[in-house]
Amino acid sequence: MNVILSFIQAHLELTYVVILSIFLGVEVISRVPSVLHTPLMSGANAIHGVVIIGAIIVMGQAEADNYLALILGFLAVILGTLNVVGGFVVTDRMLEMFKSKKTK
Numbered sequence: 716m717n718v719i720l721s722f723i724q725a726h727l728e729l730t731y732v733v734i735l736s737i738f739l740g741v742e743v744i745s746r747v748p749s750v751l752h753t754p755l756m757s758g759a760n761a762i763h764g765v766v767i768i769g770a771i772i773v774m775g776q777a778e779a780d781n782y783l784a785l786i787l788g789f790l791a792v793i794l795g796t797l798n799v800v801g802g803f804v805v806t807d808r809m810l811e812m813f814k815s816k817k818t819k
Contacts, residue, residue: 759802760798760799760801760802760803760805763795763798763799763802764795764799766791766795766798767791767792767795767796767799769791770787770788770789770791770792770795771788771792773787773788773791774788774789774792
């Protein structure tokens with residue numbers, strides 16, 4: 716616990732930025748109308764491709780005995796890939812709603 720408190724004291728400005736970012740994010744997300752929620756979230760999920768590339772770079776630069784970096788990089792690749800695929804699936808389902816129905 717002392718390690719965490721000393722880190723917070725040493726990086727007080729960073730702590731303020733993180734706390735303010737959390738409050739700002741909650742306020743911005745809560746004010747998005749439900750009509751725009753799906754397109755915005757599917758687009759934001761597609762940005763996770765950057766996370767995948769970053770995780771691959773971290774795993775490539777990590778030493779073979781640094782298991783923490785390898786495990787975190789692997790988890791980031793898996794979760795980022797799931798988020799990207801999920802974003803595209805949601806976008807595809809959303810666009811299907813706007814297609815005209817074929818008559819027989």
